Amino acid sequence: MTVKAPALELAAEEMRPLPFRVASNRRETADTVTVELEPVDNPGVTCAPGQFTMVYAYGVGEIPISVAGYADDTIVHTVRAVGAVTTAISHLDVGDHVGVRGPYGVGWPMAEAAGKDVVVAAGGIGLAPLRPVVMHLLDNRDRYGAVSLIYGARTPDDMLYIDELQQWRGRFDIEVEVTVDRAGDDWHGDVGLVTNMLPRITYDPTNSISMVCGPEIMMKVVARELGARGLGPDNVYLSMERNMKCAIGFCGHCQYGPDFVCRDGPIFSYDYVAARMRVTEL
Amino acid sequence: MSTIVVDREDFGSLIDVLRARGFTVVGPTVREQAIVYAALDSVEDLPAGWTDEHSGGAYRLQRRDDEALFGYVVGPESWKKYLFPPRSTLLTVRRVDGGLVFAEPDPATVNYAFIGARACELAAIAIQDKVFLDSGYIDRTYQMKRQGLFVVGVNCAIAGGNCFCVSMGTGPECTDGYDLVVTEIVDDRHEFVIESGSEAGEEVLAALPGRPAGPTDHSRVAAIVADTAAHMGRQLDTAGIKELLYESREHPRWDEVAARCLACTNCTLVCPSCFCSTTEDTADLDGAAATRTRRWDSCFTMDFSALHGAPVRQSTRARYRQWMTHKLASWYDQFDTSGCVGCGRCITWCPVGIDITEETAAIRAGSEVPA
Amino acid sequence: MKLSVALGSTELFAHLTPEEIEFLESIAVERDFAEGAVLFEEDTEAKDFYIVVDGRVGLELVSPRRRPIVIQTLGRGDLVGLSWVFPPYVWSWRARAIDPTRAIAFDATQVRERCGIDQNLSEQMLRLVAREAIRRLHGARAQLLDLYEFPR
Numbered sequence: 001m002t003v004k005a006p007a008l009e010l011a012a013e014e015m016r017p018l019p020f021r022v023a024s025n026r027r028e029t030a031d032t033v034t035v036e037l038e039p040v041d042n043p044g045v046t047c048a049p050g051q052f053t054m055v056y057a058y059g060v061g062e063i064p065i066s067v068a069g070y071a072d073d074t075i076v077h078t079v080r081a082v083g084a085v086t087t088a089i090s091h092l093d094v095g096d097h098v099g100v101r102g103p104y105g106v107g108w109p110m111a112e113a114a115g116k117d118v119v120v121a122a123g124g125i126g127l128a129p130l131r132p133v134v135m136h137l138l139d140n141r142d143r144y145g146a147v148s149l150i151y152g153a154r155t156p157d158d159m160l161y162i163d164e165l166q167q168w169r170g171r172f173d174i175e176v177e178v179t180v181d182r183a184g185d186d187w188h189g190d191v192g193l194v195t196n197m198l199p200r201i202t203y204d205p206t207n208s209i210s211m212v213c214g215p216e217i218m219m220k221v222v223a224r225e226l227g228a229r230g231l232g233p234d235n236v237y238l239s240m241e242r243n244m245k246c247a248i249g250f251c252g253h254c255q256y257g258p259d260f261v262c263r264d265g266p267i268f269s270y271d272y273v274a275a276r277m278r279v280t281e282l
Numbered sequence: 283m284s285t286i287v288v289d290r291e292d293f294g295s296l297i298d299v300l301r302a303r304g305f306t307v308v309g310p311t312v313r314e315q316a317i318v319y320a321a322l323d324s325v326e327d328l329p330a331g332w333t334d335e336h337s338g339g340a341y342r343l344q345r346r347d348d349e350a351l352f353g354y355v356v357g358p359e360s361w362k363k364y365l366f367p368p369r370s371t372l373l374t375v376r377r378v379d380g381g382l383v384f385a386e387p388d389p390a391t392v393n394y395a396f397i398g399a400r401a402c403e404l405a406a407i408a409i410q411d412k413v414f415l416d417s418g419y420i421d422r423t424y425q426m427k428r429q430g431l432f433v434v435g436v437n438c439a440i441a442g443g444n445c446f447c448v449s450m451g452t453g454p455e456c457t458d459g460y461d462l463v464v465t466e467i468v469d470d471r472h473e474f475v476i477e478s479g480s481e482a483g484e485e486v487l488a489a490l491p492g493r494p495a496g497p498t499d500h501s502r503v504a505a506i507v508a509d510t511a512a513h514m515g516r517q518l519d520t521a522g523i524k525e526l527l528y529e530s531r532e533h534p535r536w537d538e539v540a541a542r543c544l545a546c547t548n549c550t551l552v553c554p555s556c557f558c559s560t561t562e563d564t565a566d567l568d569g570a571a572a573t574r575t576r577r578w579d580s581c582f583t584m585d586f587s588a589l590h591g592a593p594v595r596q597s598t599r600a601r602y603r604q605w606m607t608h609k610l611a612s613w614y615d616q617f618d619t620s621g622c623v624g625c626g627r628c629i630t631w632c633p634v635g636i637d638i639t640e641e642t643a644a645i646r647a648g649s650e651v652p653a
Numbered sequence: 654m655k656l657s658v659a660l661g662s663t664e665l666f667a668h669l670t671p672e673e674i675e676f677l678e679s680i681a682v683e684r685d686f687a688e689g690a691v692l693f694e695e696d697t698e699a700k701d702f703y704i705v706v707d708g709r710v711g712l713e714l715v716s717p718r719r720r721p722i723v724i725q726t727l728g729r730g731d732l733v734g735l736s737w738v739f740p741p742y743v744w745s746w747r748a749r750a751i752d753p754t755r756a757i758a759f760d761a762t763q764v765r766e767r768c769g770i771d772q773n774l775s776e777q778m779l780r781l782v783a784r785e786a787i788r789r790l791h792g793a794r795a796q797l798l799d800l801y802e803f804p805r
Contacts, residue, residue, distance in 0.1 A: 011420035013386040015372045059565030059572040097382045124801030181796045185720040192725040193792035218800045248419040252558030258615030281600030590803035
């Protein structure tokens with residue numbers, strides 16, 4: 001035997017995106033757009049509600065974006081322009097190309113929700129990761145009990161998916177309550193905290209599951225109010241967010257206590273993260 | 283597995299044999315008043331007659347009164363610079379007919395032979411193996427370097443002023459993760475007890491000139507290791523350390539250490555187990571090609587936790603807490619091991635001499651978690 | 654009319670005696686408000702307070718220089734009007750129906766008088782108002798925090 005390095009089987013190219021093309025785009029708010037991406041010469045990806053993908057903008061970089069929808073092989077992402085990559089993505093035209101890796105992460109507990117009432121609670125851009133939840137619930141309506149969506153935004157101009165919200169409000173198999181913090185006189189809807197909507201909707205706190213997404217403080221307020229109304233923290237699920245560079249547990253950025261948000265999350269039950277949510281700068 | 287004893291005059295054949303078998307032999311050598319890891323052409327490149335003094339924020343090479351080749355502990359570098367390079371290309375992107383073509387370059391196939399890896403460093407390599415090979419995904423760059431690797435460990439014959447491998451259960455004796463392990467003996471004779479730890483090591487050993495080791499040689503090795511273990515520069519009490527740190531997130535000591543910490547990132551860069559990285563994107567001026575590069579990052583930088591344009595961990599207090607709690611506590615949950623191997627580098631290369639063992643003790647002193 | 658039926662399981666009734674419920678029913682008046690109709694104006698005497706049965710009511714701040722600003726909306730089961738509990742019994746906000754709204758009105762003077770001689774009713778009414786005031790305080794604080802904005 002001669003000592004030499006063994007011939008290597010190279011592992012899969014985990015960091016290589018698949019090419020996607022912008023099939024459509026639509027402005028949601030002043031700084032937020034929704035893009036629909038279709039695969040270019042590849043079979044696309046299969047997503048579950050709550051997962052995210054890494055979207056690469058040529059020469060600028062790559063960021064995690066929650067899956068806001070999927071149909072056939074396309075993916076829908078709603079992106080708020082806050083940094084270089086999100087700004088680049090928000091400026092893409094139809095036909096422009098990006099890279100997509102993923103999807104990654106543990107999604108919303110859709111299976112656990114079967115047979116239960118489902119309270120979907122969203123704040124601001126946090127409706128994006130919950131949009132596939134609502135669509136899934138409506139597509140499989142007989143698997144679930146009462147279904148409701150409460151949605152809070154800062155102003156009416158900050159709300160996503162206005163047309164769809166309108167459609168959902170018109171249905172009899174989902175209760176939709178929308179509220180804003182501040183409104184001009186053209187707003188005919190509710191004003192006040194999103195938790196004010198909880199008494200309006202139908203759910204049996206002893207047999208419900210809630211899925212909450214928004215900034216951490218909003219999720220905390222909602223989870224706390226759900227608890228006060230008898231929906232315990234083990235049945236309340238949140239979508240956490242941290243900086244991510246790799247999405248596969250290598251880069252270390254997304255650590256949240258012992259968890260890698262990319263791999264162990266982004267969806268966690270409230271009872272699992274409640275203690276950490278009381279620690280600043282964690 | 284067998285053990286032989288090689289004279290100082292013949293020790294160079296180890297490097298020659300490995301080079302002849304196609305390995306790129308790297309090991310300790312003196313550069314700019316430090317012992318660093320670099321390519322070795324021959325045994326003459328090893329730091330003969332040098333030792334190193336370590337204390338909080340201080341490192342200095344000193345002459346020994348003998349010509350020992352491994353008479354020092356650890357330098358500012360660790361082997362991770364080879365297995366997990368400070369910079370590597372993740373992705374190349376070409377723009378072709380308006381579309382994007384992505385490729386991950388095949389990592390360079392270098393077969394390294396590490397000469398002189400310490401027990402703590404073998405433990406660090408085992409930790410990074412868990413991160414990059416064994417946590418669900420495989421890092422190709424690491425995999426390529428790791429699989430072709432030949433490791434010659436060295437049992438430490440001295441302990442440095444900042445060493446605490448005994449506390450962390452990683453040394454000073456190499457017990458695992460090597461192909462060959464060397465114990466250097468300098469008394470009336472200068473010789474090396476070399477033991478194989480793998481089939482590859484056995485095969486290299488057979489090509490070395492030497493005599494079979496006897497019971498006396500084994501007991502000399504044991505005595506050297508025991509003496510080193512008895513002279514650790516520091517100690518760190520690891521009893522219940524995960525719970526201790528998880529329950530001490532609001533401990534006032536974090537404010538105290540943050541007042542001294544410069545958030546300079548030195549500790550994370552010299553740490554042999556720290557694995558965090560970030561990415562950089564560049565595009566050619568002609569717009570036809572772009573590159574994604576991975577480079578070492580540190581949880582002490584402000585950008586590290588940036589979210590929606592602002593860092594989650596703005597204060598140095600939060601960043602130091604993150605680093606130490608990760609290293610000594612959450613690492614257990616993530617990888618079933620401590621992230622600290624007790625090499626002491628973070629103490630030596632901290633410009634203000636912050637000492638992880640002292641910080642841990644201070645947090646324990648003000649806590650109710652039983653030791 | 655059965656108040657408990659109209660109002661569902663409003664917690665108020667859980668701790669009232671049958672006589673107290675009977676009293677409230679005797680003074681309760683069901684009123685319907687068209688969209689845009691005013692339940693009460695700001696800076697006027699707090700005569701009647703309401704519990705919403707159906708529809709929505711907005712609390713508004715009236716400003717001479719701009720159109721009314723809705724600071725909160727109230728819906729089914731919500732108490733409309735807190736200022737009747739303490740002197741000077743003057744409303745701070747205007748309450749206006751946003752949708753066609755049905756609400757039950759209570760004469761605040763009669764409730765206060767009865768509370769003066771009925772310690773349990775007094776306690777339960779104060780609890781009702783205090784719980785609502787705390788809830789609105791928490792809500793207002795959360796709104797101040799810009800709940801839906803990510804920290805920058």
